Amino acid sequence: MSDPSQVSDLDKNRALVDWLEWQLRQAKNRVRELEVAEEQERRRRERARAEMSWKIQPQRGGMQAMLHRGGCATYSEQFGFINREEALIALAEPDIEACPICTPETGLKQS
Incomplete structure (x- = not known):
């Protein structure tokens, strides 16, 4: 009969695989979080650029x-x-009007 206090190599390796799979899931979740944060930052920069521009x-x-x-x-x-x-x-062009909704002239003529 084998000693119950001894853990087999197979059981040790199964435990290692379980732990490594858990660690991989954690890393993948972190990558997803960072990708979402990066996309939000990119959108924020685009909005800021648009707000400082005209069209x-x-x-x-x-x-x-x-x-x-x-x-x-x-x-x-x-x-x-x-x-x-x-x-x-x-x-200043006579054939271009200012949008009455966003009033692009506000702050434009100041300086």
Whole structure:
């Protein structure tokens, strides 16, 4: 009869595999958490960049071209941002209106 206080090599290795699988699950969970945090940070940076930019809605269907703040949801295109100087030039154009919702001229003419 074998000694019950002795653990077989097989049992030791099974315990090791269980522990390593637990450790792998922990590491995978941490990677998922970090990926979510990284994506949230990327979105935050994009929003901040948009808020410091402007965009022009082209003239279409009889509607006049319109200047928006970069984060304005009224015109949701998220590419083609323009800087402050370009927004000032656009606002001075007679065929471009300022969006009445996001009021892109607010703070634009100050400096």
